[in-house]
Amino acid sequence: MSGRLISVADVVVDSRTAGREGNFTYEAPAGAKPGQAWLVPLGARSVLAFVTQVRKVKEEDLGFPRSKLRPLGREINSLSLPAPTLALVHEVSQRTLCPLSVAMTPALPPRAQTRLTTTWQVRPGNPPRQLTLVEDEVWKTLQAGEITETKTKPLAAPLRKALQDLEAIGVASKYLDLTLPESKRRPTSWRLTIGDAEIEAFVRGPGRRKPAQSLLLLRLQGAGSTVFQDGELRSIGGVTDATLRALEQAGFLQQVGENTPTTTTSNVPNPEQAVAISAIQAAIAAHKPEGFLLYGVTGSGKTEVYLQAAAESLRQGRPVLYLVPEIALTAQVIAQLRGRFGDRVAVLHSNMTPAERLMAWRRVRAGECPVVLGARSALFAPLPDLGLIVLDEEHEPSYKQDSSPRYESRGLAAFLAQQHGCPYVLGSATPSIETFAAAQTGALTMLQLKQRARAVNLPTIEIEDLSRLYREKKVDIIGPQLAEAMQDTLDRKLQSILFLNRRAYSPFLICKECQHRFVCPHCEVALAYSQQQQRLRCHHCDYHEPKPPRCPACGGTKLGGVGVGVERVQETVQAMFPKARVERLDRDVTRRAGALEEIVTKFHSGAIDILIGTQMVAKGFDFPRVVLVGVITADLSLNIPDFRAAERTFQLMTQVAGRAGRAEHAGRVIIQAIDADHRSLKSVQAHDYEGFFEEEVECRSRLGYPPYTRLVNIVLSGPDQGVVSERALMLQQTLMARLPGSQVYPALPCPLAKLKDQYRFHILIKLPLDGDIEPIRLPAELAMSKDVRVAVDVDPMSLV
Template sequence: MSKKIDVIVDIPALQTNQNFTYLVDDSLENLVKVGSRVLVPFGQAGRPVQAYVISIESQANLDDLKNINALLDPEPMLNSELISLSNWLADQTYSFRANVLRAMLPNLLKLNTRRYVLVNEEKISKNEVLDLLGVEQANDLRIAELTHMQQAKLNEWVNQGVVELKYAIADTAKIKTEMQVYPNLSESDLKIEVSQLASNATGQIKLLKLLGTLDEDGIAQKKLINEEKIGRSTIESAEKKHWIIRKAIEKYRNPFQSKTVQSDSALILNSEQKIAKNMIDRQIKSKDSTPILLEGVTGSGKTEVYLQSIAEVVKQGKTAIMLVPEISLTPLMVNRVRARFGNQVAVLHSALSDGEKFDEWRRIVRQEVSVVVGARSAVFAPLQNLGIVIVDEEHSSTYKQEDTPRYSARDVAVYRARTNKCPVVLGSATPSLESRARAEKKVYNLVQMKERANKHDLPTIKIIDMRKELNSRADETFSKGMLTAINDRIAKKEQIVLLLNRRGFSSFVMCRSCGFVLKCPNCDVSLTMHVDTHSMRCHYCGHEEVIPKACKNCGSDKIRFYGTGTEKVEKQLAKLVPDAKVIRMDVDTTRRKGAHERLLDRFGNHEADILLGTQMIAKGLDFPDVTLVGVLNADTSLELPDFRSAERTFQLLTQVAGRAGRADKEGEVLIQSFNPDHYAIKLAQKQDYEDFFIKEMYLRKLGKYPPYFFTVQVAVSSGEEKTAAKVAFDIVNKIKKVVSDRSVILGPSPRSIAKIKQKYFYQLVIKFQKEPGLDQVLRSIRDEAQKQYRQGISISIDPEPQVFI
């Protein structure tokens, strides 16, 4: 009996943002399930398209339905929970459902469809077709790139049957295989074969004797070749003689780079940790999904509470997700979780290769693991029977996806916990104001850990007023106090962490004769100098050019490099503290796979005295010999035109301060600032989150910002500035018709960086509390954006944006 299925086709567009129904042939009806990827004929031409099965029905109204072409995977790559989640998330983020489903899956689980021209050489010569279209278009046809004359002629040929338009499918989901060798002789036959060989047939004799030691699992061919030094020709000869059987078997790629970890066991919890653990245990037992905000100072032992809570659900046969905000933190957390749970752990983050992500995903689908650790996208891990979700450093802005679909992993974690009737733990030393406000209103349960697990005091924090330092002609990057402290720690063989909120060598190049600043030709930003590549580089579009020797505007050679980047600080350290060994950790030094882990391992092994880095080193690092943390430019994030700038500065300073004095040695933190009296810096010095929360909430209420108001950002881009502005003003007029006077519309106005990659950007922000008509008008704006996109206009809608500049 045939079944019919509803699918979402993998084409993110208004016209396809709905269910399409197909038939499943009898031979596949028991294999196709909700969450399966299938290949379906779509449209009048029957173009083969990937689709996701969202529901299955028994035989009913089967007339005029097309059959699916193929089932793409032996097991569903999504489960029914994630299929349901995709519907909710598409509504929340003003996205097409296909975009959400695509975002959930690893890159390899996507089809490449190519249309090509098949020539009937009995009716027309192949050269005539190639003369019209060219080789590239004939093999990979992109109609929109053809001229009107080419399109007209091609249509004429299609109608005459001279050519056909065909589709070729490439499924990128490749399984890694490894050749395995199995013995095919009994013990007595092996002895006979050995006795019949000449004494100089050493390779064959060695192979036969080795075969006698193997069990039914056999041995990897590459191990025979590389470790046992048996030649490939010997192995092939053995196969011809039927001594062995060779089979290609599936082999998972190893995302852990073959690194082994020492297993450990649960630690004894202190009184604060026990209170937190008991609250989580009660909610696990009662299936209470009320979010738990775990507010614990740096070093209070939150990770141990996480691990023991995971152990509780694993013991019950359930599964767990743990999210960390930065890729740089993932190896550290993964190693701690693996030490506790071994091979039950899978990892998902963007630093893995596509193949590694694909294999980890299939391990999860096949229920071979119980715990998934990863960055933002790991929230979509296809685990069954979810028992707990943990979001570490829940305040981090990196949990928000900046591209379509613009989801918050924290919100998805809360939703999945509610669906699975299990607790979600949001942990942080400096919770986001939104989460803490919900805890104040009893929407979240709050548990606090105010002491470090080792009972040691938090590090001493000192503020260095850089205004006074510069007046005394000190170095613009390093104050005298900072240099003295660095030299003191190096003399004591202790380690130092230095934080700089920037990457590159210098911020910009300016001519002292005419004031000209070298800018990117594609974007409205200055180019950044990079010494390692001897170039000026744009961090938005990637444009690169040589470092100038003279001003491009007036020809003067009086050009100077202004600002401070990590490369420049590294060079300054080499001059000021020549005996110090420095590891620089920023976006540029961590591009290569595994670079985060290698650099941190080197620092942990005392191959360097100083770890110099950007914000990626501010969280989660735990090195016992780090006794000094220096913040070189505390004001960088403070002066940004963003209502969260004070909150982010406070969080950053508090987090990085927590890297000092985590073991037996006393820690010290030095913060250099040109604005030492700002409340965010003064309260970070006191590590006083409660006072900061009260102060910042008062200012948010005055400004009508979250958590008192919701926000939505609408951005418009176009190659023509006038067009972008006009569309943005049209959108404002539509919104004004449906919102009340209580709401606030900011803009439209050019973005702070108004031009990126030859596109001009305008934006508006809506601040509101209850506006029932706003949701519908935003959906209509999204739908209309499809037509405008064809005219070179892009419109994006971002609910609760994390970046306003």
Template sequence: MKYVNVAIDNNNDNTDNLYTYGLDSEEISIGSKVLVPFARGNKLKNAYVFDIMDSVQEEIKGLKYVNSVDEEICLSKEMIDTCKWMRKRYLCRYIDAVNCFTPVGKPAKSGKKRVPYKDMEGEECSVKNLTEEQDNALRIIKPYISEKKHDIFLIHGVTGSGKTEIYIRLIDSALKNGSNAILMVPEISLTTQVIERFIGRFGQDKIAVLHSRLSLGERYDEWVRIRRGQVRIVIGARSAVFAPLENIGIIIMDEEHESTYKSDMSPKYDTLEVAVKRAKAFEGVVVLGSATPSVISAYRAEQGIYKKIELKQRYNQIALPQVEIVDMREELKLGNKSIFSSALYSGMQKCLEEGQQIILFLNRRGYSTFVSCRECGYVMKCNECGISLTYHKAENAAICHYCGKMEPLPKVCPECGSKYIRHFGTGTEKVEEYTLNMFPDYSAARLDLDTIKVKGSIDKILRDFKKGKTKILIGTQLVAKGLDFKNVGMVGIISADVILNIPDYRAAERTFQLITQAAGRAGRGDKEGKVVIQTYNAEHYSIEAAADQDYDRLYNTELFLRKSMLYPPFSDIVQIIVIAKNQQVCIEGAQKTMKAVQGELSKELSEHIFEPQPLLLNNQKEHYRYYILIKCPKGRRAECLSVIEKIKRKVNTGKKLQYTLTVDINPY
């Protein structure tokens, strides 16, 4: 007889342990999904095998036995090892980590396989001549793939430098070496363009797609195809890092700097860390690509942790676009109160007359950004989430962008009764309306979370723009990332200040990245492109650096500031979140937690704990949230987390549970 340790599929900290069961059957392996009798009622529960043992140290009284084994769902030992690592690194439950690897959905009743993108025709891929820089990148990385030598590479290549062609050839090299590959992109909107190119090069049979916009059935069937070894390449958003592939030779993270690679749901994992963990298990390589690497990645490359490769020229020697900064304060002085500066309007007019297309970028959806009373200053807020509501003209309602709650627009102020209540600010919906008024002879479309709710809508919007049916594309950060359209002659950044003014130590870095990425959509064809940046902070170093395409200036300034303030890469930010239904209980719980952590940590670490503060989304889903921030100097993370884990477990498994704790490491 053998014994197994299993993690029970139960969403509760009290059962977040490994339980030992007896095993009569030999048909089982680490990672098997099993049914086991659990707790006093012996109710059958799903569980996953973490260990198999020939014996146990002490006889177990009342030993229970595995009831049955699911032959379809089985994880590998490498996946289970990754789950164990995730639990320790992110302080999550066993089952939360396991659920990252397991499929959602169910088998199709008809037996037919639901294959996403099955009707997609691959983009015709004539094999391109490589630039000297591309060839050099391949010469450096390929030997690591063929020799199965794990390492991490950072490709810092300007927009349009041909990073995707490098990815294709590296994956081809891995496949020829008998290995498999994962390619991740930060936005689902980018997957279609990427998939078209990869189908054109490798054929559809070798490729699987994983992202959250697939139906549950499609995701289940793709998971099964991958697990059975029927595909060699997995393409998707961050969840693709958990694809059940064996023998992974390369994992590529395109646009590695993007915040979407950090999960904000349990387990709150960092995709890059998981990618490195999984690749290392197979001696595979990790390739990070970006025109605007995160400050942390650039620092790691400088320290020799990553191997850095630079691509300084655009493919075919196309010039980077001309960039003009427009100070909107000066526009106001000249009497221009419209959304478009004179430079942006005249540039758009010229561009359209020459038959080219335009992208307008504003990282704020909706019509107006908030609803307020000019008499008393009242601002409409979501009573579920505590944040200001955004006015949407199409619905004629104020909507919460977090929980989706919709409120009718009041005719008078609910606070003072004044009739002077109206919507203020500008979102993509208003920009679209204004654009169509200013350029009625040209078609425009909007790409944001409001226009892509229907399945397939992203693909249609981008397809129409690619074919030239749409002349002006207006959108949020979805339009700033990775899109490759040859006829875009101009990019207009409506307000560079939206990201700059958020309360985040990365605000300047993210502003630089979004401007540079958006600007990179212009001039990718034969003609030089133009970019107009509108801002009320024309002298800010991140905006000036983005206009000059001067990454080094941004990097050096940020590194100096972060070192002085002990921000990453010189520390790990640990956020302990206290959640309770009652606000006073939440505040008191946060104070107790802070004191408990201070009492356990060394004096040096205790100096870097900050007083509890309400989260930006404080009152969400009828729960209040306060957080305690700890700056852990590099090398002290394990010490800090061991203390927090002990306190978290004590609180979350307590009999009189008034509040709970969650932990987010280096949150976005």
């Protein structure tokens, strides 16, 4: 009948199950609501779907025949999403220009569909017809008890058919629910039985032969008697259950019950902390979605502010979301949260088994864990009525998802705060330029901690000018200033770290007779040369080959590495200090099982004098005997073709410098650089973030980069360079017509123009801060094909 209204439900299915366009419409029964989970028919199978909206439509407006409108299926009560989580999924789709099915992926209950149980039960009444022999036997079985089926334990085909036939005649019915398996890991809770001094003694003694145990204990230093789940310990230390059992047998770990008592009380805040705590607590009480920047120098007590604000939120019966860049480096944060809030803390991390992740998701959804600690994906935890959101170390690039959906955590935290009516706090000693600019303009409320809550000795930082050494023809990998400091450190029987963020011996190998360069056959990059392994390796696709005896172009034998990697630094240092114990720590070294644990343990125990490494040595470890940090060349990060290069260099150098002088010994940092007067390095030397910020924003203002504009970077890739180039040019022309108020740059090869046999072109778009990105969505989707992939990165962290 024309004009008849039909109640329909729009649902979304995870893109991994139904593809990018996983949006479908079904007939909605009474009571269907957004956020509900349903098992819906899709072709010949049933899949997990979530209702996004329920609406009334006229039959003629369906867009397809009424006869093809299928019923919604069966609801799964225990998997529904809270309204703010569903709103967040829609927001991610709008902010990142990805399909709703892709935006839904991080919000899904982990591996839920594999845990669904179908339960068959008998219905009252007698069969309306004579049953077959098999049907009769199954019906009698149902009268004695229910029959269940799971994905891992399916019913035999004849039994399932008999059940379906009984259902068809009305004497049997089925329902679906989520079944959580009993955990096979018992017990699941552990606590340390030794203190920091005993850990030091173990690491310096017998622990040198037990590196996995030592590494975990080192990362647990300062945790006290905090209770950790076994999955958390596996994530923190990268260890197995065998290591946990070995530590238990040694008397260092103890199995405990599930209830975790609180062990610490709030500290008395200093005046600056008290002001910050009061401001955040007032916003919590007022249900005000206010954003704060907690800008505090190292050791200023930012964590105490977070904890006391969280306690206020919990007093009001409202949960807390606490985000960190990496769970593996947060044993102390877990300890502090558990010390204040006991077993009400849930830690979400990637090292959990699928069953553990699903159980944690269910506990959070049920309100059993009102404090959730996790990395960026914890934004999608099903928390109702949040009272506080914390992003610690908000400047870290890991808060941006680098695959679809490419969401940025700070913006989503602000959106969630609006949804829940709660404050959010961004904390850092070196905030991102965009965040500090927002605080300067009043978009965020600045809370500053200048006073150190605990004694912290900042290292002295010196810059060794390599350009002067080049002019004097005295240049070497280790300059005279750094070499002298290294000798002094050795004489004092203390330790040094040398940092160079470049692996291998040399970044490329060249024939010195014909200048032939060895290039990866799958990527448009040079193969790095490892002299130790006598191999060439691509650090992007991992292609590798032996170093050839002759040049394939001219047959010459004069092949040599050009440039400096950590392997060459190690060779140089060993030659300069033949009696020193020197080791290297990078991804090539840690390919060997147990190498990371072994080297870290040896260095902490004093069995290594000089540790040379890439960014792996820059964070996550506290070596009390390190008094010298040398940066081989800071120019590497400064010369990356990216507008964030100076900011990243400032943050990286500050982080590396923090490795020196972390105990009673004064620290010293020597940064070698050709551009020794660069504003980033001078600001690091002066411990002057604000001075760096002022110069950096002035530069970005002139060039039109964030925080004064918005960027969208579109990368097209495919196996045929001509096809990708042509498609990129067409997309560029379309975007120029659709975005008249924005600057659309020409489609050009990416700085890494070919990766893993995929040619890559990109189109960079600069928009006004209030510019609409939605016109980009349709052209980008139309540019996709089986031969060309299109990745849209809104507010990119990297343009490389």
